[in-house]
Amino acid sequence: MSPARSGTGAGTRPKRPTMVDVAREAGVALRTVSRVVNNDPTVGEKNLAKVQAAIAALNYRPDERARQLRLGVTGTIGAAVRRIAEVNPELAAIEHTARSSGLTLLAASTDFDEAREREILISMCRQRLDGIIVEPIGESHGYLQPELEAGMPVVSMDRPMSGISADCVMSDNASGIGMAFHHLHQHGHRRIAYIGDSERVFSGRERAGAFRASLRAYGEPLDGLVHTGEITAQRVAAALETALHAAQPATALVTGNMETTIAVLRQLGRDQASRIAIVGFDEVPLADLLQPALTVVAQDTARIGRTAVELLRARMAEPDRAVETVVVPLDLIVRGSGELRA
Amino acid sequence: MSPARSGTGAGTRPKRPTMVDVAREAGVALRTVSRVVNNDPTVGEKNLAKVQAAIAALNYRPDERARQLRLGVTGTIGAAVRRIAEVNPELAAIEHTARSSGLTLLAASTDFDEAREREILISMCRQRLDGIIVEPIGESHGYLQPELEAGMPVVSMDRPMSGISADCVMSDNASGIGMAFHHLHQHGHRRIAYIGDSERVFSGRERAGAFRASLRAYGEPLDGLVHTGEITAQRVAAALETALHAAQPATALVTGNMETTIAVLRQLGRDQASRIAIVGFDEVPLADLLQPALTVVAQDTARIGRTAVELLRARMAEPDRAVETVVVPLDLIVRGSGELRA
DNA sequence: CTGAAAGCGCTAACAA
DNA sequence: TTGTTAGCGCTTTCAG
Numbered sequence A, B: 001m002s003p004a005r006s007g008t009g010a011g012t013r014p015k016r017p018t019m020v021d022v023a024r025e026a027g028v029a030l031r032t033v034s035r036v037v038n039n040d041p042t043v044g045e046k047n048l049a050k051v052q053a054a055i056a057a058l059n060y061r062p063d064e065r066a067r068q069l070r071l072g073v074t075g076t077i078g079a080a081v082r083r084i085a086e087v088n089p090e091l092a093a094i095e096h097t098a099r100s101s102g103l104t105l106l107a108a109s110t111d112f113d114e115a116r117e118r119e120i121l122i123s124m125c126r127q128r129l130d131g132i133i134v135e136p137i138g139e140s141h142g143y144l145q146p147e148l149e150a151g152m153p154v155v156s157m158d159r160p161m162s163g164i165s166a167d168c169v170m171s172d173n174a175s176g177i178g179m180a181f182h183h184l185h186q187h188g189h190r191r192i193a194y195i196g197d198s199e200r201v202f203s204g205r206e207r208a209g210a211f212r213a214s215l216r217a218y219g220e221p222l223d224g225l226v227h228t229g230e231i232t233a234q235r236v237a238a239a240l241e242t243a244l245h246a247a248q249p250a251t252a253l254v255t256g257n258m259e260t261t262i263a264v265l266r267q268l269g270r271d272q273a274s275r276i277a278i279v280g281f282d283e284v285p286l287a288d289l290l291q292p293a294l295t296v297v298a299q300d301t302a303r304i305g306r307t308a309v310e311l312l313r314a315r316m317a318e319p320d321r322a323v324e325t326v327v328v329p330l331d332l333i334v335r336g337s338g339e340l341r342a
Numbered sequence C: 001c002t003g004a005a006a007g008c009g010c011t012a013a014c015a016a
Numbered sequence D: 001t002t003g004t005t006a007g008c009g010c011t012t013t014c015a016g
Helices: A019-026 A030-037 A045-058 A064-071 A089-100 A114-126 A142-149 A173-186 A202-217 A233-244 A258-273 A301-317 B019-026 B030-037 B045-058 B064-071 B089-100 B114-126 B142-149 B173-186 B202-217 B233-244 B258-273 B301-317
Strands: A076-081 A104-109 A131-134 A154-157 A167-171 A192-196 A226-228 A252-255 A277-281 A295-298 A325-328 A331-333 B076-081 B104-109 B131-134 B154-157 B167-171 B192-196 B226-228 B252-255 B277-281 B295-298 B325-328 B331-333
Touching (some): A019 A030, A064 B064, A076 A089, A089 A301, A089 B104, A104 A114, A104 B089, A104 B104, A114 A131, A114 A142, A131 A301, A142 A154, A167 A301, A173 A192, A173 A252, A173 A277, A192 A258, A233 A258, A252 A258, A258 A277, B019 B030, B019 B045, B030 B045, B076 B089, B076 B114, B089 B104, B089 B301, B104 B114, B114 B131, B114 B142, B131 B301, B142 B154, B154 B301, B173 B202, B173 B252, B173 B277, B192 B202, B192 B233, B192 B258, B233 B258, B252 B258, B258 B277, B301 B325
Parallel strands (some): A076 A104, A076 A131, A131 A154, A154 A167, A192 A226, A277 A295, B131 B154, B192 B226, B192 B252, B252 B277
Antiparallel strands (some): A295 A331, B295 B331
16 A cells, blocks of 8 residues: 555566465465466366466466475586587587477586686586586596585586596597598698697597507608697697698698687688698588688587487486496598698 | 485485585584575684585585575576577677676577577576576567566667567667678779568668668669578579679679678689679678688677676666667678679 | 574475 | 465574
């Protein structure tokens, strides 16, 4: 009756009706409203109609938070990836798979930052998500051990977790590099150089290692052909200089990931890019529009994302199952840049 | 004592310790644990230490859901965009801005699907998020009216909502198209064609309209120069055929969005692409590596994303403030394709 | 400085 | 078929 109630001014959010309000409005018990909201068939027609009318009249929306608290599960899984908002086909696959499993996806960017990763992961645990998929950045995930023990399902993607044992799905980096090398070798190249990410990163390490193994397997010397480290314009320029202007210059290049591939193409510029053979590891946007079009060893990102969700669901269903690592093969996509002859 | 407790088999998730467990372990009251968890300074050293020890011993993690239920706010905002997992600088900006405001971001893809958009938006409302940013797809958002009235802050990005009145941030489509047209005109082109998205989409409508206005302003006829509709290879091919092989063939092209630009480049192929002048609306990945490099009118995506969060926060703070629309200017980025002479 | 107790909005025994 | 009631795990008023 008194206007004082609504007079609290700016910042006041109107209170939303609750189930009790609906029950009162409909003249039934709380339990009946709950039944209607959850499509329980054991509700009489009369009451059903009354409740539905009350819901409509009050614009009632059930509070998902309360429901989840009571139920114990959230119906939501988290994905901590390096970048949402960048081309990320694995995340797209995760989203689709999650949706078709009736799971909501909470995605967050670790931004290549270890502290940020930790923050996100802990926050997801505190939110009691049903499970977490993570594209790991950090070098020590020990802080997740208690969470694992408490039953939080965790799956890592692209790289294994360090310090803890969790399910994992990743590409077969070694054979991918092997395919790239072999392809260039078949096209007559003998001096093949590798430029890739830092070997402090797991995939950088695996790929550089596999490349060295390829060189050895084909009986080629390693001198000046393997360049790894942070990807900067400077470093790439230096690597190219060494590789291309040696006494025995490289005639072909394998680049270790998308960022490197792009940096190398930028550095080479338009003219040189059509003279040296290149096979990139990872798909590159608009690769088909480049000149020459870019030959790559592509990860099966759709399968990786899908598998990540499947592994997660398997663990949610059976927390005690054996930890599993799935290795996914890669595909060579021939477009032109890798077929330039020596 | 009896092993029956843990014998329920697979699917059982170990029960996590709650605040009560911590209190018992530490030998203090629940209230004291709550104080410690929330960094309340009014806790004695003795108890503080005891509680911290108990938390560590039990690996206690507060349940964020319960906390939010009690508190009423979630500290989380939602972003319903067309695609996470694609290049989406606006989403990246939203994420950064949200984070630096201490807000968690829940991002979801509408996937250009009206039903999906509705599903996501309703779900976000049921989760009682603190606010929602949406890149609208559907042509009728009337179903959100009750939510707005109930005080849910909603901001639209890139396009206005239809059927309801909400804050909005978007690019100045008309001047962007004007800049593109003017630029080509300055480089001697008189027959300039436009290929863009369907005019059933808001931005498609605005941009095509602005292009027609430009043609009129410069006194050029419109015949066969404006092509809009769903972006498919076929449609683009047909549009190019009409524009380039008319009696008075177009010598320059404005493309209405990124997808169109890419489709056009693919269609033109390598040879033709260097003969016809192009200015694209929207930035394109690797635009600088194309041949010729692509001149575009770029949206200020960082500012759009940042503004979206700012508008949202403003409304969260002051639900009754006047609805605001922010229009953001665009930038012409000169790279080569737009400077080819007629 | 600490603790008992009420309640956030919902679900699910259990009773009627 | 419907209603009563006890929590889910947390914050917070109000007494000690």
